[in-house]
Amino acid sequence: MRVAVVGTGAIGASWTLLFLRHGHRVVATDPDPSAEQRLRAWIDAHDDTPDASVRQRLAFVSDPAEAVREADFVQENGPERIEAKAEILAALDGSAGPDAILASSSSGLMPSQLQEHCPRHPERVLVGHPFNPPHLIPLVEVVPGRRTGEAAVRSALSFYTALGRRPVLVRQERPGHIANRLQAALWREAYALVGSGAVSVADIDAAIAHGPGLRWALLGPFLTQHLSGGPGGIAHILDHLGPPMQTWWDDLGDVRLTPGLVDSVVTGVRDALAGTDQAALLADRDALLGRLIAAKATTTTL
Incomplete structure (x- = not known):
């Protein structure tokens, strides 16, 4: 298959490696004059x-229209601004063949909004939102718009x-799609707790990384709750902890x-990373992610 990657920053480069590996x-x-050199080095x-x-x-061209002309699948990774994506997608829609899928990596823009700028074939436009880095993280949110076929x-x-990914179909458009909204809910309370001085x-970070985050890396929130309920499963959990959980929800920060x-958060992150080689931290994270994903692949239930 011939795949076009439009935009070769961090996400586009990672997508490129995944496509090549398969x-x-x-x-x-990419419009940046140094983009090809940076991509090949990456x-x-x-x-x-x-x-x-x-x-x-891997081939590299400067003209997006040329890049997509013979593509079967297009992964667009332009800036997360509707003005930028509108210009890019209009050019792609005008040049790509009618059967080519136009998938945007947008982390929060609505696909129906993107389709407005693809008058030739809006039915082939959708969001294919990865999690960074796409060549490691399996999740891809597939979000169709109102006119997607x-x-x-x-x-x-x-x-x-x-590609070995784990796509999930988002059946209703939401700003931020699904996983980013779940992350945002956690971030909201994390920022509120830091802001209050609690x-x-x-x-x-320690509370998540050394607690629920370990379980969430294996199972999602509902199955994690279910297994916590013993023989009674999630029904027992909701009967036992449902009312307290409602009071916790009511007390969440605004x-x-x-x-x-x-400033408090930036300073806190700086303090937490004091003496840490951030490049080494990133490399260790990616190496552990790879081992975790490989380990999960050897099971029959996860």
């Missing part, structure tokens, strides 16, 4: 496969599944990102 021919494009640094043909399947949805789900930034709160 044998696809990739034509990448691929060299992150591709640990012995397959020399990976790099040979069923065939395009099926094709996108099938394509991402064949806990430090470092201890918030937080605003004031300059003072932003």
Whole structure:
């Protein structure tokens, strides 16, 4: 399959590596004059496969219209601004073949809003939102818009599944889609707790990373609750802890990102990272992610 990657920043580069690893021919494009050099250097640094043909399947062009002209699937990774995406998608819609899927990596824009700028074939436009970095994290949110055809949805789900991803179909458009909204709910309370002085930034991170985050890496919130309920499962949990949980919900913070709160969080993160090599931290995170994902793949239930 011929895949076009439009925009080769952090997300686009990671997508590119994933597509190449699965044998696809990739034509990448980005307006930055140094983009090709940076992309190829990034691929060299992150591709640990012995397959020399990976790099040979990558081409780079400066013109987005040329990049998508013969593509079967297009992954757009432009700036997260509707004005920027409108210009990009209009050009892609005007050049890509009628059967090519146009998938945007947008982390929060509505696909119906994106379709407005693709008058030729809005039925093939949807959101294919990855989690960073896409070549490691399996989740992809597939979000159709009002005018997206069923065939395009099926094709996108099938394509991402064949890449070893775990696509989820979002049946109703929501700002931020699904997983980012779940993260935002946690961030909201985390920022509220820090802002109130209840806990430090470092201890918030420790509470998640060494507590529920370990379970959430294996199972989602509902199955985690269910297993916590013993033989009675989630029904027992909701009977036993449902009323207290409602009081916790009622007590959650109503937080605003004031300059003072932003300063507290930035300072807290800086303090938590004091003496830490951030590049090494990132490398360790990615290495552990890879081992965790590989371990999960050996099970029959997770």
